[in-house]
Amino acid sequence: MAKNKQASSAKFYLLTLGCPKNQVDSEGITEMLYQSDYQSVGDPNQAEILIVNTCGFLQAAKDESIAALNELAQSKRKNQLLIAAGCMAQRFGNDITRQVKGLDGLIGTRAWADIVPFIQKLRANKRPEPLYHLPETGDVVLETIALDRQLVERGRASAYLKISDGCSAPCAFCTIPSFKGLNRSRPQEHLITEAKQLAETGVHEVIIIAQDTTAYGRDWGEMDGLPTLLEQLVQAAPEIKWWRLMYAYPGHVSPRLIEVMAAHPQIIPYIDLPLQHGDPATLKRMHRPHNVDKLVRWIESYRQAMPGAVIRTTFIVGYPGETEAEFDGLLDFMETVQFDRVGAFTFSPEPGTPAFDLPDQIAPEIQQERWERLMAFQQPISLARNQLCVGQQLDVIVDGIGDGVSVARSYRDAPEIDGYVVIEQELPIGQMLSVQVTGAMEYDLLAKPNDNMILDHRIGDLRF
Ligand code: SF4
The missing domain is CATH 3.40.50.12160 (Methylthiotransferase, N-terminal domain)
Known part of the structure; x- marks a missing residue:
């Protein structure tokens, strides 16, 4: 350049x-x-x-x-x-x-x-x-650019790695493909170079993102390319302690993804799997994968393969035509899966999407009421999942300090999305340390520093 x-x-x-x-x-x-x-x-x-x-x-x-x-x-x-x-x-x-x-x-x-x-x-x-x-067509630029990550990232504990851009999924409510274009994966050699650069800057955690991370390689015909990419990244940059996977698409997660995650403890047992709904009829109208039983089986395999595995998801409530029975179906699904983390939005009709013109749009007050019910429904589930951590040792990255406490994240917490681990001591920001969990709330954990805080990798010791 x-x-x-x-x-x-x-x-x-x-x-x-x-x-x-x-x-x-x-x-x-x-x-x-x-x-x-x-x-x-x-x-x-x-x-x-x-x-x-x-x-x-x-x-x-x-x-x-x-x-x-x-x-x-x-x-x-x-x-x-x-x-x-x-x-x-x-x-x-x-x-x-x-x-x-x-x-x-x-x-x-x-x-x-x-x-x-x-x-x-x-x-x-x-x-x-x-x-x-504002070119209306053409490649998403990251596809062709090899960034020099050392210029921007030095001194940070966590960094993002964008492996592709655009999206080829047909979700009826989403505008992203209209302005980002179809999924285009970045060349593996660029990503490996960036991973090595990030490791050299001292980054502990790399967060893998894309509109759909599990679509990696599909644009050149590799239908399950993400597991292979993960293996290569881990091998190229062994100094990175956490590889975190965000934005997986339920129709693209595979048994091989579980195998590769389970075989490499650096790929932390955390997945963000935005499902948008849990009732097959609503999912069908969303033009999303709607074989809910198959998905539940995949989640069971994922959890069996990795003790302590975390699943985060997001849901849309009040989608056009969502009946009370369909909403109850969503709550039943949440009860079955016991998600660790759930985010939710009320449906927003976006011009130019198929969902904008669907009949039976849901009134805002009903959307809001369902959103509140969903969040209240999830709270005891999140609390119970968090309580399983009490007494356990966790590795954390310290994000901030003040008033005698540190705010940190464990592998269970994506930055700026999930909760925190609050530690009763001010610790060095950016460091990765080992702590003992002493208490749990719906979103956050409480912890105290271990005597020997500097860590090795202990995620595999967790037993949920
Ligand atoms: S997978 Fe996500 S980004 Fe792609 S169309 Fe669906 S909602 Fe939009």
Whole structure:
């Protein structure tokens, strides 16, 4: 990648909204700007370039992105550039420029790798209208880029590794394929290089993400490519202590995935498997895999193969046509599976998706009531799962300290999504330590440091 010394010392402020997948794109943007000698600042007032990496998944996310852009636009100085990047920019284009006065440019999900020349173009633009770089087709950029992860990650305990982008699943409520395109897997050699770089920076935990991690390799005809990739990553970077798997698709999880996870203790026994519903009729209308019995059998195998294995999922409640019986079916499913972690959303009709036009849309107050019932239903299950940890030793990564306690995460907690392990002592941030669990709540655990805190890998000792 050619360096652009001309831009030397220009400062940028980058605000990232949305999910970890956006976070990874932001790290790519940051890396490219670093390579061209731009400097990152945490205060927008000190920056010449203001970038918001937006989220456009649901209306609420769009509102948040518009609000963030407007806030920056209102305090923008004459010599500052304001850029909307990411999903919402790609999805809504003109609509955003109508709602945000003072926007200088929009760069989409397929184009962020062009951030440096795009900024140059904006600087040269003398016209008041914003410039657009929102290609509607083409490869998702990460497919072709080998990032240098050492530029951004140094000093962090956890890092994301995005193995593919886009999605080829047909979910009737989802807008993602419309603006990210179909699933495109990144070359294995790029991912292995990045894994080694991350290990060199001292990262303990690598979180594997994509819209659908289990679709890895399907675009080149490898129908179960993820287990092989995991084996290669673990081998390439043995220093990484935790490999965490997010965003698996229920139709693509395989027995081989369980085998590979069970054979490599570094691949922690945690899976995020967003199921969206548990009633076959609702799942069918969602255009999602609806063989619930098969899925339950896979989950049983997963738990049998790895003592202490954790499953996180998310559900959508109030999907069009969801009857009271279907909602009860979802609760029955939750009772059967006993998920460790559950997140839930009320259905949001997104224009352009098949679900938007479905009959029997559910009234917001019924959606809300069902959401509350679902969350209350899950609480004792989460508590019971957490109570199984009491008395056990767990390895944790310390995320923060204050008031005499440390806030840490065990392998059971994905960052910014799950709960915490609260330890009665201030410990070094970023370190991986061993603790003993002394108490459990619905979302969090309480723990005390072990006498010999510096760890080896002990997940395999857990007996649930
Ligand atoms: S698998 Fe996820 S990202 Fe893909 S279409 Fe379905 S909900 Fe959207």
